[in-house]
Amino acid sequence: MAKASDHYARLSASPTLPQGRGRGNAFDVAELYAGPAPVGESSEDSASELDERLRQAYFWIVNHAVISPHYDLEYHGSRAPQVFQIGDSKAEFSLPGGQSYSSFVLIPLLTFALRRRCLLIGGPGRGKTASAILLGMMAGYSLQQVRRAMQHGQPQMTIADLLGNPLPADLIKAEKTADIRIAWREWLGLRVKIIDEYNRIPTRTQSALLTVMGDGYAEIMDQIFECPESAWFLTANDDAGGGTYQVIEALRDRIDVVVKTLHFVPRFLDELMFRIEQDVRPEEAMPEAIRFAEKEVDAMGKAIRALPIALPLRRRLEYFVSQFEFFEPAATKFEYRAKDTARISGLAFSEFASRESGKDQLRDLGLQTTNGLSVRSLMTILLYAKGIAWFRGQSEVGMEDLRNVLPFVLHDRLVPYHEAPFFDAEQNAAYKSDRVGWIHKLWDLSCAEYDQQDRDNNDSVAYLADELAQGLDGLTEKEVERRLNRIERLISEWTRGRKLYGPLWDDLLTLKYLHQRYRNYLDWLVGK
Numbered sequence: 001m002a003k004a005s006d007h008y009a010r011l012s013a014s015p016t017l018p019q020g021r022g023r024g025n026a027f028d029v030a031e032l033y034a035g036p037a038p039v040g041e042s043s044e045d046s047a048s049e050l051d052e053r054l055r056q057a058y059f060w061i062v063n064h065a066v067i068s069p070h071y072d073l074e075y076h077g078s079r080a081p082q083v084f085q086i087g088d089s090k091a092e093f094s095l096p097g098g099q100s101y102s103s104f105v106l107i108p109l110l111t112f113a114l115r116r117r118c119l120l121i122g123g124p125g126r127g128k129t130a131s132a133i134l135l136g137m138m139a140g141y142s143l144q145q146v147r148r149a150m151q152h153g154q155p156q157m158t159i160a161d162l163l164g165n166p167l168p169a170d171l172i173k174a175e176k177t178a179d180i181r182i183a184w185r186e187w188l189g190l191r192v193k194i195i196d197e198y199n200r201i202p203t204r205t206q207s208a209l210l211t212v213m214g215d216g217y218a219e220i221m222d223q224i225f226e227c228p229e230s231a232w233f234l235t236a237n238d239d240a241g242g243g244t245y246q247v248i249e250a251l252r253d254r255i256d257v258v259v260k261t262l263h264f265v266p267r268f269l270d271e272l273m274f275r276i277e278q279d280v281r282p283e284e285a286m287p288e289a290i291r292f293a294e295k296e297v298d299a300m301g302k303a304i305r306a307l308p309i310a311l312p313l314r315r316r317l318e319y320f321v322s323q324f325e326f327f328e329p330a331a332t333k334f335e336y337r338a339k340d341t342a343r344i345s346g347l348a349f350s351e352f353a354s355r356e357s358g359k360d361q362l363r364d365l366g367l368q369t370t371n372g373l374s375v376r377s378l379m380t381i382l383l384y385a386k387g388i389a390w391f392r393g394q395s396e397v398g399m400e401d402l403r404n405v406l407p408f409v410l411h412d413r414l415v416p417y418h419e420a421p422f423f424d425a426e427q428n429a430a431y432k433s434d435r436v437g438w439i440h441k442l443w444d445l446s447c448a449e450y451d452q453q454d455r456d457n458n459d460s461v462a463y464l465a466d467e468l469a470q471g472l473d474g475l476t477e478k479e480v481e482r483r484l485n486r487i488e489r490l491i492s493e494w495t496r497g498r499k500l501y502g503p504l505w506d507d508l509l510t511l512k513y514l515h516q517r518y519r520n521y522l523d524w525l526v527g528k
Contacts, residue, residue, distance in 0.1 A: 005322075006283035007274065014060040015404065017099065017393045027352050050292075050300050051393055054113060057138060057290035058391075061105050065134055066127050068263045071100040072436075099392070102480045107259045107408050108135055108233065110387040112194050113254035113300045116380070117232040117254060118421045119412075122261025124237060129196055132233035133283055134194040139231070140291050143283055147192070150185035153200035159208045162201075163188065165505075168455070177222045178301060184225045188218055191230045191294060198234040198251075200244040204479055210242045214254045218351075256380045258411035260436075282309050300390075307386040309397040312456055317381070317402065317436045319455065319503055320446040323365040324414065325372025326502035329355035331417055350419060359499045365442055366502045370415045377413045384409055403443055407436040414439065460490055461507045468514055472521050480522045487515045497502070 014461075062068050074081070079097025082271065086093050100137040102121075103125075111118040112135045120128040136146035151162065159439060164184040174180045187193060195201075212218050218225040234255065275281065292300075329352045342352045349370045361367055384405040389397040416423070418432050431438035464487065491511055494504065 003199045007278075008064055008280070008282055010064075011056045011287055011289060012063075014056065016052060017056040018061060033043070041247060050296060050303070051390060053290060053292070054109065054300065054391060056220070057395075058101070058105060059107055060104055060287065060290055061109070061131070063288075064271075066105055066129075066131055067264065068102040068104050068262055068267050069268065070102040071096060072262070073101040073106060073388075075100050075400055075404075092168060092227065093166055094228075102136045102262065103406060103408065104259055105131070105263045106391070107257050107405075108132070108382075108523070110384060111135075111233070111257060112138060113297065113391075114304060114383060114387050115191070115229050115231045115297065115301060116256040118234070119255045119258045120235045120261065120281055121238060121258060122381070126261035128235040128261060129194075130283070132196075132235065133448050134286065135231065135233060136190075136194060136487065137283060137286050138191075138291055139192045139297070141190065141192065142291060145190075146192070149190050150194040150196055151187060153195060153197040155200060155202060155204050157201050157206050159220070162205055163212075163220055166221055166223075180221055180223065182220050182223045182225070184218065188212065188225055188227050191228055193230045193232050195232070195234045197236060199236045199247050203245055203248060206245070206248050207400065210248065210251045210254065213251070217224055243408060252412055253374075253376065255412065257384065257405075257408040294348055304387045304390045305383070306524055307390050307397060309382065309385065311404075313397065313399060313402060315455065315459065315462060316399075316447060316450055317378075319450045320443060321378060322503040322506040323375050323442070323446055324502060325367050326366055326500075326505040327352065328500060329353075334505075336340050337505065339366075341368075343371065353417065353419070359501065362425075368417055368420045368438075368442065370417045371413075373410070373413060380409050381406065403440065406443055407439040410439050414442075461510050464514055465510060466489075472517070475521070477522060477525050480518050480525065484510065484515060484518050484522070487511050487518070 074094065074096045076099035077095055077098035081097050081204070082095040084093045087092065102171075108118050108120065108131055110116075120131065122128055133143070133146050133150070134415060136149075137143060141149075151157075162185070164182050166180045166182055170180040195209070198206075209219070213226055216227050216229070218227065325338050327339040327342055328337050330339065331337050353367070356367065381402070385397045385402045388405055389401040390403070393399070416432070416435075416438060420510070421427055422437060423432055428441075464483075467483070491508065494508070498504065
């Protein structure tokens with residue numbers, strides 16, 4: 001039997017993506033069944049490449065620590081996937097054509113690289129806390145440091161328990177609050193922060209946690225502790241109120257991605273036997289090669305942010321996002337016809353939804369949700385899409401990258417309206433519980449509509465916006481009037497017999513903006 005030290009010291013042979021950056025990688029289907037990926041000693045050359053080391057960390061966690069032989073983040077590259085239909089429900093089972101990944105490991109790993117905030121949800125004993133501990137150790141902290149710094153949510157937790165206490169001597173001697181020193185909790189200074197069972201923390205203490213997570217500082221008695229930029233990992237046993245306290249909306253909104261645990265496949269029981277017989281845990285034997293210094297994590301974040309997203313893909317994302325905010329019954333004024341108007345009114349969403357009429361309720365994707373998407377949501381989508389493409393060694397973000405990250409970013413941010421006609425259809429009933437599948441379905445339907453309208457080649461608003469982006473300096477009155485007339489003609493054409501859906505609403509608001517810019521400039525020219 002192999003020694004524990006040898007077993008856990010092994011890393012995937014480098015390069016893990018043999019074809020190199022930007023060209024994808026062939027994937028051997030046999031790896032699905034063989035367990036650990038091909039392993040060997042990593043070379044010094046490959047260790048110097050941060051994306052390569054991060055991939056080695058991924059495979060080490062998947063094959064030795066968490067044991068997640070799941071490939072739900074599928075990539076196919078130039079090879080078409082093999083798809084099989086199984087069972088009475090004709091469940092689709094696919095064998096990816098390219099190197100694919102487990103979301104439960106990869107999404108938290110990207111959160112580590114980007115220093116963002118990730119919620120891990122699932123039943124007890126499924127690896128949530130163990131995964132968070134491994135990521136803390138990847139930042140260079142010892143196992144003891146990570147365990148001691150972990151905050152355990154419980155109903156009696158006070159702000160002092162979370163942040164720290166004023167020194168008793170200072171309380172007696174101080175003449176003003178500025179003289180009182182605070183014994184701050186050690187975890188505030190770490191670059192990986194773990195909050196176990198965060199939905200068991202009292203509401204008042206949640207507010208203090210929000211300040212640390214959202215604004216990066218802790219405050220007690222007018223004393224401030226500035227926290228370093230950190231990766232956050234929070235855990236909860238479920239996402240439907242199973243904790244002791246309801247999580248405040250602002251705190252939930254600060255969470256960037258939500259990842260569900262994936263079950264343990266019992267075919268890999270031998271790995272558990274090995275741990276019992278050797279009396280060892282993977283986190284006690286993490287290889288040094290997959291630990292990252294602070295500067296290295298900074299460099300990863302910088303490289304990820306620099307990765308480009310091509311304009312056609314951004315246009316497709318714009319169209320997808322436009323599907324959700326528009327809500328015709330919410331107001332009479334055009335600009336206020338938004339779901340947020342309905343939300344802040346305090347009235348039941350169903351009261352507004354019952355007034356929707358005249359449109360194709362299956363085609364209107366916006367009817368499937370009770371909200372739209374915030375600016376924070378859009379920035380997070382772009383960031384994680386860049387992250388997963390960089391991890392895969394790509395030179396720019398691809399369609400599969402964007403599609404794969406959407407469900408984890410939008411899991412809590414896009415709220416389904418289960419009374420919508422879409423969910424009444426028998427073939428769509430499973431989407432009420434399958435949030436990942438539902439968001440993928442929304443994206444696919446939006447892309448199909450985008451392609452049907454040929455928006456890559458027929459997008460008048462994009463053309464007009466690009467024209468304005470070139471600047472106003474030097475335009476004559478005649479040219480400005482010509483552009484104003486073109487906008488007015490387009491609006492007039494669109495208002496004849498067309499139903500109002502979300503993308504059209506956003507396009508009309510954009511045209512109104514363009515019209516105002518030109519109108520103001522024309523008035524300035526005339527006045528001049």
